[in-house]
Amino acid sequence: MLHMYEFAPIERKWQERWEREHLYRAPNESAKPKYYAMEMLPYPSGDLHVGHAKNYTIGDAVARMMRMLGHNVLHPMGWDAFGLPAENAAIDRGIDPAAWTTENILNMRRQIRLMGTSYDWSRELATCEPEYYRWNQWLFLQLFQHGLAYKRHAPVNWCPHDQTVLANEQVVDGRCWRCAHLVERRNLSQWFLRITAYADRLLADLEKLPGWPERTRTMQRNWIGRSEGANVAFVVDSLDATIEVFTTRLDTIYGVTFLAVAPEHPIVESIKRVVSPSDAAAIDAFAASLKSKSELERTSLMEKQGVFTGAYAIHPLSRERVPIWLTNYVLAEYGGGAVMGVPGHDERDADFAKRHALPSAQVIVPPGEVDPEPLAGPYVEDGLLVASDEFSEMSSAHAREAIAERLVAMGAGAKSVSYKLRDWLISRQRYWGTPIPIVHCAACGEVAVPAGELPVLLPPREHVAGRSSTLASNAAFRETQCPACGGPAERETDTMDTFFESSWYYLRYLDPHNDTAPWDPRRPAYWMNVDQYIGGAEHAVLHLLYSRFFYKFFHDQGWVAGSDEPFERLFHQGLLLRDGEKMSKSRGNVVGIDETAERNGVDAMRLFLLYVTPPEETSSWTDDGISGRVRLLNRIWRACEPHFEVAGDERTLPPTPTPAEKALLRAVHLVAKSAIDETLTRRFHYNTTIAKLDELVNAMTAASATPPSPALLYAVRALPILIAPFAPHIAEELWERLGHQTSVHLERYLEPDDRALSVDEITLVVQVNGKVRARIAAPAGIGEEDAMELAMADANVRAYLNGKAVRKRIYVADKLLNVVAA
RNA sequence: GGGAUGGUGGUGGAAUAGGCAGACACAGCAGACUUAAAAUCUGCAGCCCGAAAGGGCGUCCGGGUUCGACUCCCGGCCAUCCCACCA
Numbered sequence: 001m002l003h004m005y006e007f008a009p010i011e012r013k014w015q016e017r018w019e020r021e022h023l024y025r026a027p028n029e030s031a032k033p034k035y036y037a038m039e040m041l042p043y044p045s046g047d048l049h050v051g052h053a054k055n056y057t058i059g060d061a062v063a064r065m066m067r068m069l070g071h072n073v074l075h076p077m078g079w080d081a082f083g084l085p086a087e088n089a090a091i092d093r094g095i096d097p098a099a100w101t102t103e104n105i106l107n108m109r110r111q112i113r114l115m116g117t118s119y120d121w122s123r124e125l126a127t128c129e130p131e132y133y134r135w136n137q138w139l140f141l142q143l144f145q146h147g148l149a150y151k152r153h154a155p156v157n158w159c160p161h162d163q164t165v166l167a168n169e170q171v172v173d174g175r176c177w178r179c180a181h182l183v184e185r186r187n188l189s190q191w192f193l194r195i196t197a198y199a200d201r202l203l204a205d206l207e208k209l210p211g212w213p214e215r216t217r218t219m220q221r222n223w224i225g226r227s228e229g230a231n232v233a234f235v236v237d238s239l240d241a242t243i244e245v246f247t248t249r250l251d252t253i254y255g256v257t258f259l260a261v262a263p264e265h266p267i268v269e270s271i272k273r274v275v276s277p278s279d280a281a282a283i284d285a286f287a288a289s290l291k292s293k294s295e296l297e298r299t300s301l302m303e304k305q306g307v308f309t310g311a312y313a314i315h316p317l318s319r320e321r322v323p324i325w326l327t328n329y330v331l332a333e334y335g336g337g338a339v340m341g342v343p344g345h346d347e348r349d350a351d352f353a354k355r356h357a358l359p360s361a362q363v364i365v366p367p368g369e370v371d372p373e374p375l376a377g378p379y380v381e382d383g384l385l386v387a388s389d390e391f392s393e394m395s396s397a398h399a400r401e402a403i404a405e406r407l408v409a410m411g412a413g414a415k416s417v418s419y420k421l422r423d424w425l426i427s428r429q430r431y432w433g434t435p436i437p438i439v440h441c442a443a444c445g446e447v448a449v450p451a452g453e454l455p456v457l458l459p460p461r462e463h464v465a466g467r468s469s470t471l472a473s474n475a476a477f478r479e480t481q482c483p484a485c486g487g488p489a490e491r492e493t494d495t496m497d498t499f500f501e502s503s504w505y506y507l508r509y510l511d512p513h514n515d516t517a518p519w520d521p522r523r524p525a526y527w528m529n530v531d532q533y534i535g536g537a538e539h540a541v542l543h544l545l546y547s548r549f550f551y552k553f554f555h556d557q558g559w560v561a562g563s564d565e566p567f568e569r570l571f572h573q574g575l576l577l578r579d580g581e582k583m584s585k586s587r588g589n590v591v592g593i594d595e596t597a598e599r600n601g602v603d604a605m606r607l608f609l610l611y612v613t614p615p616e617e618t619s620s621w622t623d624d625g626i627s628g629r630v631r632l633l634n635r636i637w638r639a640c641e642p643h644f645e646v647a648g649d650e651r652t653l654p655p656t657p658t659p660a661e662k663a664l665l666r667a668v669h670l671v672a673k674s675a676i677d678e679t680l681t682r683r684f685h686y687n688t689t690i691a692k693l694d695e696l697v698n699a700m701t702a703a704s705a706t707p708p709s710p711a712l713l714y715a716v717r718a719l720p721i722l723i724a725p726f727a728p729h730i731a732e733e734l735w736e737r738l739g740h741q742t743s744v745h746l747e748r749y750l751e752p753d754d755r756a757l758s759v760d761e762i763t764l765v766v767q768v769n770g771k772v773r774a775r776i777a778a779p780a781g782i783g784e785e786d787a788m789e790l791a792m793a794d795a796n797v798r799a800y801l802n803g804k805a806v807r808k809r810i811y812v813a814d815k816l817l818n819v820v821a822a
Numbered sequence: 823g824g825g826a827u828g829g830u831g832g833u834g835g836a837a838u839a840g841g842c843a844g845a846c847a848c849a850g851c852a853g854a855c856u857u858a859a860a861a862u863c864u865g866c867a868g869c870c871c872g873a874a875a876g877g878g879c880g881u882c883c884g885g886g887u888u889c890g891a892c893u894c895c896c897g898g899c900c901a902u903c904c905c906a907c908c909a
Contacts, residue, residue, distance in 0.1 A: 004861090213826095213827095214826070214827090215825090215826045215827065215903080215904075218825065218826060218904080218905090219825090219826085219904055219905075222824090222825075222904075222905050222906090223905080225905090225908060227908070227909085229909080245909080246908090246909065247909060248908095248909065249909075260909085304907080328907095329907050329909095330907085330909080331907085331908065331909090333908095334908050334909080335908070335909060338909095339908095339909045340909080341909095342909090346907095346909070347823090347907080348907045348909070349909080351907085352907095418908075418909090419908090420908050537903080537904090540904080541904095541905095611834090611835095611846090611847075612834060612835080612847095613834065613835070614835085617828095617834095617835095618902085619834080620833095620834075622833090622834085622848075624833095624847095624848050624849065625834075625847080625848065627848090628847055628848060629847090631847095631862095632847090634861095634862095635862095638862090687834095687835075687836085687846090687847095688835095688836070688837095688845090688846085690846080690847095691835090691836070691845065691846035691847075692845090692846080693846095694845095694846050694847070695845080695846070698846090701863085763842075765841080765842045767841085767842090767889080767890075769889075769890090770888095770889055770890045771890090772842060775842070796875095796876080807889090808889065809889085810841085810889055810890075812841055815841060815842085816841050816842075816890090818841080818889055818890065819889090820889045820890095
């Protein structure tokens with residue numbers, strides 16, 4: 001009679017017991033070393049599928065391993081609960097976004113528990129609760145008071161579909177990261193966080209993060225985009241004003257044949273007053289044609305357009321007059337919105353000059369070429385200067401220094417550093433977010449809401465289907481008194497980008513119920529940094545950059561001790577596909593958690609997710625794949641079931657009279673060794689651990705006998721501990737059936753024992769001239785001479801040597817002997 | 823255009839201080855059990871030659887280093903991801 005493992009009641013039983021006994025609570029003090037394992041907190045969008053489960057299963061396996069290796073493990077879970085999907089659902093269906101969110105949290109919490117995860121639920125948080133966003137507002141005001149939050153009028157990215165502005169990081173290929181609509185450009189007064197003040201540290205400190213994937217660090221480096229160069233002032237002819245340009249190629253300054261200026265540049269208004277009416281009209285027409293065009297359209301999609309302003313600037317060194325052009329290819333928000341046009345040495349300038357028949361000059365020649373050929377296009381490499389007054393014949397690098405010095409002496413320029421990174425726009429013209437705690441007073445200006453009056457509560461939303469409803473339209477919310485002078489004033493009606501909340505939630509987990517501070521500084525002193533952070537690579541320049549910025553600010557305020565980086569090690573899990581595509585409702589290829597738990601059990605699901613591929617790789621869900629893991633669990637059950645009553649709890653290695661028994665003990669310890677190695681090296685390739693578990697179970701199946709050998713019983717006793725981090729329910733059930741009263745998850749993981757891992761006999765591979773010619777069984781630890789003797793006794797080896805003299809031999813102990821013959 | 827990562831059987835993958843390529847699993851084939859099927863257990867399985875012993879070829883392609891290369895170096899091809907008119 002074959003027995004099946006009845007997963008459904010057993011999984012339910014243990015989940016209930018773990019919860020009742022608070023098995024995974026992490027105390028804030030412990031004699032054990034701490035370990036903070038965290039997965040990126042989810043947005044409560046509704047239903048989880050097995051793709052989400054992959055992320056949580058990896059994190060849970062790591063947390064469980066570290067717990068069983070003797071650490072006080074903090075493994076928390078929460079909800080990134082503000083945001084657009086809730087509000088859009090509210091608009092579509094006329095419901096309350098708070099209710100929609102709460103309902104989703106309830107369902108997803110149930111599903112995450114259903115996966116058998118080991119979270120400390122006493123620390124659960126949801127960012128939409130006033131207890132949380134109160135501290136969001138408090139932190140905003142701290143930034144405000146330190147000059148790191150400010151409101152300014154600026155061209156910003158506007159998503160016409162979501163009806164809100166977006167941060168730069170949230171514009172992907174010119175489109176809204178959420179709804180993929182083309183982003184427009186608008187001039188609006190908006191709240192920014194001065195992340196650029198930290199640009200240098202955010203860049204330099206990437207070196208402190210060897211535990212991060214290299215590609216993520218590279219992406220942040222690219223995003224911050226530090227360029228060293230110089231600012232140069234060009235005086236506008238017949239106008240008491242200058243245009244400052246930023247350049248990394250000061251050595252090409254004698255090649256300037258025009259200035260290229262963005263139409264938003266402030267100088268344009270002044271220029272319009274001194275040029276002819278027809279020129280001014282052309283300027284206006286050009287600016288109007290670009291007004292609402294997004295940066296993407298202006299730069300990538302459009303050809304290089306421009307219009308001559310009619311004005312000229314004076315070259316600071318050559319004193320020549322260079323025409324000032326307005327162009328679409330100069331970014332208003334970078335490098336001052338103006339560049340020097342050097343068609344001889346810049347692809348973009350060359351392209352523009354060609355299109356508008358502007359002259360080009362070559363002032364750099366390739367080094368070492370006596371008589372350089374005329375070039376087809378611009379020469380963009382470094383070289384030697386020509387036609388550059390006294391700087392001629394200098395190298396590019398040398399000339400950059402010398403010209404900068406000269407400009408400084410003239411008061412016409414200075415060395416300078418530019419960043420691609422721009423300040424983080426956090427205003428959102430949406431309802432479902434944290435209200436920005438600022439009051440606008442005609443007399444006092446921008447006034448912070450006093451800390452004692454926080455939180456500024458989000459008022460209930462008018463539930464009108466099909467209509468958006470913002471704080472701006474809510475007069476009762478908007479109208480208030482100025483906290484400073486008591487006069488009539490208006491509240492800020494923008495809400496915060498939800499990335500604000502997620503930039504510090506990992507600190508709130510440490511002290512989630514504190515109502516006098518966002519956290520007690522003693523908590524991070526013990527728990528920080530996050531030892532292992534696990535989440536998707538799509539956040540490489542969003543959440544992960546913002547969090548680093550916040551944490552540096554907290555560090556500077558003395559609110560967190562130690563490092564000024566929050567995440568010690570970062571791991572990006574790979575996607576889980578089905579039929580070669582990402583799971584989505586619209587494709588109809590979603591594999592749900594509930595149906596999988598019901599059909600296969602969550603232990604099988606967890607094993608499958610860990611087993612298909614290494615965790616960082618893209619993997620594919622297959623029904624055949626998971627049935628293989630169901631099969632494994634059944635085999636585990638059958639291998640142990642006959643021995644529940646007789647196994648006992650002896651932990652010491654039994655004597656092993658036969659090689660098969662010795663091999664069985666070895667298989668046990670190989671699983672332990674793999675699990676521990678994969679955890680401590682942070683590779684998390686538990687796919688190889690589970691493969692060794694397969695081998696162990698194969699060996700146990702082969703070793704079944706009546707009566708069972710001491711080696712088999714040892715394996716039966718060890719198995720629940722070995723599988724506990726990966727298949728926690730069956731592990732617990734086996735453990736209990738073997739007579740234990742306490743949870744297997746409180747046990748120490750099996751310590752690999754060299755006596756069990758060692759082998760008595762090895763396979764000596766014998767090569768002749770590098771080709772394998774024999775495999776000979778030999779005692780472990782065999783010496784080179786004995787190995788040679790064994791090899792020479794082999795007929796096939798002798799045949800290949802064919803009497804030739806042995807010129808050389810290479811011996812790798814217990815592995816290989818390579819005999820090299822003439 | 824710049825950068826990152828990768829390319830191994832029918833499939834997912836294993837092998838990293840340079841030392842047996844293909845562990846383990848899925849799918850497949852054969853056998854045992856069964857009236858039968860399912861389930862389970864056992865066995866086979868990179869390609870080619872061979873009855874077998876054994877041999878030749880083989881980790882994207884072409885070179886190189888080495889006694890020995892999936893692994894290291896040079897060149898190329900392909901795939902995925904990221905950045906991209908950032909002056």
